[in-house]
Amino acid sequence: xxxxxxxxxxxxxFATVIALGITFSSMLLGPQRPNKEKLSTYESGMKPxxxxxxxISIKYYLVAMLFIIFDLEVLFxxxxxxxxxxLFAEFGISIFISxxxxxxxxxxxxxxxxxxxxxxWD
Amino acid sequence: xxxxxxxxxxLSAALFMTGIVGVLIRRNAIIVFMSIELMLNSANLTLIxxxxxxxxxxxxxxxxxxxxxxxxxxxxxxxxxxxLFRNKLTVNLDEINIFKW
Amino acid sequence: xxxxxxxxxxxxxxxxxxxxxxxxxxxxxxxESSEKILPWxxxxxxxxxxxxxxxxxxxxxxxxxxxxxxxGVVNIFWLIFNITAxxxxxxSINYIKKYGAYYGEYYIIIQTSVLGMMLMAGAKDLIxxxxxxxxxxxxxxxxxxxxxxxxxxxxxxxxxxxxxxxxTGFLVYGIALIYGKATTTSIDAISLNxxxxxxxxxxxxxxxxxxxxxxxxxxAFPFHMWVPDVYQGSPTTVAGLFSTAGKAAGFSALIxxxxxxxxxxxxxLFTPYLSxxxxxxxxxxxxxxxxxxxxxxxxxxxxxxxAGYMLIGLASGNIDGVAGIIFYLxxxxxxxxxxxxIVSILEGKEETNLDLDSYAGLGTRSPFIAGLFALIMFAxxxxxxFAGFFGKYYVxxxxxxxxxxxxxxxxxxSSMISVYFYLxxxxxxxxxxxxxxxxxxxxxxxxxxxxIAVVFVIILGLAPGSFIDLVTKFL
Numbered sequence: 001x002x003x004x005x006x007x008x009x010x011x012x013x014f015a016t017v018i019a020l021g022i023t024f025s026s027m028l029l030g031p032q033r034p035n036k037e038k039l040s041t042y043e044s045g046m047k048p049x050x051x052x053x054x055x056i057s058i059k060y061y062l063v064a065m066l067f068i069i070f071d072l073e074v075l076f077x078x079x080x081x082x083x084x085x086x087l088f089a090e091f092g093i094s095i096f097i098s099x100x101x102x103x104x105x106x107x108x109x110x111x112x113x114x115x116x117x118x119x120x121w122d
Numbered sequence: 123x124x125x126x127x128x129x130x131x132x133l134s135a136a137l138f139m140t141g142i143v144g145v146l147i148r149r150n151a152i153i154v155f156m157s158i159e160l161m162l163n164s165a166n167l168t169l170i171x172x173x174x175x176x177x178x179x180x181x182x183x184x185x186x187x188x189x190x191x192x193x194x195x196x197x198x199x200x201x202x203x204x205x206l207f208r209n210k211l212t213v214n215l216d217e218i219n220i221f222k223w
Numbered sequence: 224x225x226x227x228x229x230x231x232x233x234x235x236x237x238x239x240x241x242x243x244x245x246x247x248x249x250x251x252x253x254x255e256s257s258e259k260i261l262p263w264x265x266x267x268x269x270x271x272x273x274x275x276x277x278x279x280x281x282x283x284x285x286x287x288x289x290x291x292x293x294x295g296v297v298n299i300f301w302l303i304f305n306i307t308a309x310x311x312x313x314x315s316i317n318y319i320k321k322y323g324a325y326y327g328e329y330y331i332i333i334q335t336s337v338l339g340m341m342l343m344a345g346a347k348d349l350i351x352x353x354x355x356x357x358x359x360x361x362x363x364x365x366x367x368x369x370x371x372x373x374x375x376x377x378x379x380x381x382x383x384x385x386x387x388x389x390x391t392g393f394l395v396y397g398i399a400l401i402y403g404k405a406t407t408t409s410i411d412a413i414s415l416n417x418x419x420x421x422x423x424x425x426x427x428x429x430x431x432x433x434x435x436x437x438x439x440x441x442x443a444f445p446f447h448m449w450v451p452d453v454y455q456g457s458p459t460t461v462a463g464l465f466s467t468a469g470k471a472a473g474f475s476a477l478i479x480x481x482x483x484x485x486x487x488x489x490x491x492l493f494t495p496y497l498s499x500x501x502x503x504x505x506x507x508x509x510x511x512x513x514x515x516x517x518x519x520x521x522x523x524x525x526x527x528x529x530a531g532y533m534l535i536g537l538a539s540g541n542i543d544g545v546a547g548i549i550f551y552l553x554x555x556x557x558x559x560x561x562x563x564x565i566v567s568i569l570e571g572k573e574e575t576n577l578d579l580d581s582y583a584g585l586g587t588r589s590p591f592i593a594g595l596f597a598l599i600m601f602a603x604x605x606x607x608x609f610a611g612f613f614g615k616y617y618v619x620x621x622x623x624x625x626x627x628x629x630x631x632x633x634x635x636x637s638s639m640i641s642v643y644f645y646l647x648x649x650x651x652x653x654x655x656x657x658x659x660x661x662x663x664x665x666x667x668x669x670x671x672x673x674x675i676a677v678v679f680v681i682i683l684g685l686a687p688g689s690f691i692d693l694v695t696k697f698l
Contacts, residue, residue, distance in 0.1 A: 184402070
């Protein structure tokens with residue numbers, strides 16, 4: 001029973017080591033030139049303190065909207081991935097091709113948004 | 123102790139009714155739209171409940187589709203509301219009244 | 224996941240439309256002259272798929288793990304959708320320039336809406352119905368508000384979107400309840416179990432919510448309020464698409480689930496309810512249409528009335544009724560499309576020339592267009608020998624066979640009322656003098672599109688039996 005968790009522990013171990021290692025090594029090795037922006041609390045690029053009714057550029061919402069759509073479409077890969085072995089045994093390579101077609105259609109939509117300037121900020 | 127299925131169904135029916143009432147009485151287009159999303163999510167809750175209760179996964183797959191469609195609908199809906207706001211500077215449904223019979 | 228090459232040929236129409244969308248997207252991204260390429264590419268694609276569906280009509284099969292049916296009635300619906308969409312594209316080439324809102328996405332979105340309709344008509348699973356409906360509806364919301372700088376288009380689009388999404392909520396909740404009782408969403412499995420399920424409150428509630436959701440889409444009486452506003456605010460060609468292919472797609476889903484959810488073909492679970500909404504749709508549509516002064520609003524109310532006539536076929540709950548609806552849908556699609564086509568030809572810049580008085584004197588100004596329009600009005604009013612008459616005839620016969628003679632009588636009464644406002648337009652065109660002597664200017668593509676639709680109306684009127692035989696063979 002417990003043996004089956006060993007891979008997870010290994011992943012957790014490496015994740016911890018890499019995360020801590022990168023954090024501390026950058027603290028030790030990197031140049032330290034603190035300024036006001038850098039020292040403030042990290043809020044995904046927003047000002048951490050301010051009025052609650054702050055207005056945000058509409059372009060931000062455009063990107064957020066595109067993110068939601070493309071993010072949710074990826075949802076369909078999960079059930080496919082979970083059942084992949086069983087489906088592969090039953091249908092063979094065509095199960096792989098059908099997901100490939102899905103991704104091509106999907107990427108084409110992404111390319112379209114890009115070409116039409118959906119990600120431009122100016 | 124397992125929570126009986128009725129509790130989930132009553133909760134989702136209550137959410138659905140909240141959504142309907144919200145659509146019917148609120149006059150802000152965005153809030154109406156949020157109420158519609160609430161209706162879809164209550165249907166999702168029903169589907170998940172039945173899926174878990176019946177032990178088959180069709181309901182969960184359907185929920186994926188509903189979520190994807192709801193996201194597409196949200197994108198289109200907000201785009202329509204923004205286009206309207208640019209022209210009329212309001213999202214109040216009572217003031218959107220060019221057409222009358 | 225096709226099991227063999229035959230399945231591939233059976234779903235080729237869907238694959239072609241899907242491929243067409245992708246190719247059109249690439250053309251729109253990279254080509255400078257996409258405005259000239261896309262309409263013709265769409266028309267060729269639609270025509271090919273339509274004709275292919277007709278040729279392959281005999282190949283009935285169920286493909287893709289019981290998700291989709293092809294052949295038979297499904298292919299007849301695909302034919303209707305694709306020919307309608309081709310005519311709409313042909314009309315749009317000039318109209319969309321006049322309307323002043325060309326974006327390359329116009330034709331692509333029409334293609335996606337057709338893909339959604341085709342999925343709906345071929346569905347063998349409630350999930351596919353839902354997906355098809357949403358692909359169609361979301362495309363329609365965009366098309367309605369295509370001119371985003373015009374507040375009337377914004378308003379139409381917003382109303383359509385909010386009410387359409389509201390209806391979707393009912394539909395999804397209905398499907399959830401049906402699934403909860405039936406433990407499956409497969410239409411065939413539900414229809415096998417129908418007699419065991421039909422007494423259950425949960426199931427009945429689900430089916431009722433499903434029906435309410437679709438009542439919005441087919442514009443039946445208590446859920447019709449979006450129709451006039453949306454038709455008036457959207458581009459005229461797009462309104463033509465909503466009222467023909469959109470309505471046909473809504474009915475196709477009700478026909479697909481006819482056996483599973485409504486207990487057809489031996490009676491209908493909701494006959495009293497359907498009879499009531501049919502009566503109210505017919506009478507309300509016909510009476511309110513009389514009061515309209517705007518031609519698009521008048522056609523919108525007439526489309527509500529036509530939904531009522533088609534619901535008679537559904538309420539009667541027998542094979543004749545279903546065949547009658549399919550014939551009615553084909554006839555109505557071409558009649559209404561021709562009507563919207565002519566309205567789009569006559570429409571001036573900035574939505575002018577849309578009130579009934581601007582049609583005065585058309586008989587002398589442009590006799591050809593006036594003649595076509597008069598013919599369509601006769602057909603819509605249900606005057607023989609045009610297709611509209613036989614559509615009504617078949618659904619009324621079906622109602623009488625199911626002992627719903629009173630419903631057929633109400634239908635006839637409502638047709639008589641509707642004759643008034645259709646013929647009033649003919650009177651305005653021929654007997655009212657106009658202030659202007661302007662000839663109507665039109666391009667070849669527009670007039671060809673209208674003539675094709677009118678030819679279909681005449682053919683269906685002259686040989687209704689062969690179409691009905693074709694449909695009945697597969698029911």
